[in-house]
Amino acid sequence: MKKVLIIIAAISLGLILTSTIQFDWLGIFSCKNCCHNSKSISSLPDQKQPETQVLKAGAATITEIQSNNNEQTKTQKDSAVVHITKENIEKEVHQSNIPVVLDVYSTVCPPCAKLSPIIEELAHEYQNKYKFCKLNIDKHFMTANEYKVRTLPTLIFIKNNETKGRSGFLKKDEIIERLSTYFEQ
Helix, strand or coil, X not given: CHHHXXXXXXXXXXXXXXXXXXXXXXXXXXXCCCCCEEECHHHCCCCCCCCCCCCEECCEEHHHHHHHHHHHHHXXXXXXXXEECXXXXXXXXXCCCCCEEEEEECCCCHHHHHHHHHHHHHHXXXXXXXXXXXXXXXXXXXXXXXXXXXXXXXXXXXXXXXXXXXXXXXXXHHHHHXXXXXXXX
């Protein structure tokens, strides 16, 4: 009964409670770590987002994560990471001459926020060898849905417009290992 009340409360607030999110066909997100479910308003494209509520989500609060993401947006011009939209996915991913690592993330996902600086670091280290891209599922849900994303974060390894592999959160050395496994064959 308690779980049902939590689910109803989360749905009525329209918030995502997330550490690692799973999607189902109803558009309900499930947090694997705390078993909360929530209907995501942010998954609907081109809608005004509700005011941020402070909720504990793993090691950070949603407010802290959104604050960090706002700071990241300001520095995107200096970034080696390409931010993907429905307008540039064809050019940046599908027609890329070099292998692509696509990081599908959400602004309210603590593991996504933790992965972001790792992706940025790898993008600088491997700038001419691999292209590192980020796709915000909150803003581009339909584009992410083309890749059948079911958990966040999702790393998709693409070479010659073909998905070579995918994974969830990985440490830096694990991503480097996957780069050689998927792209150096």
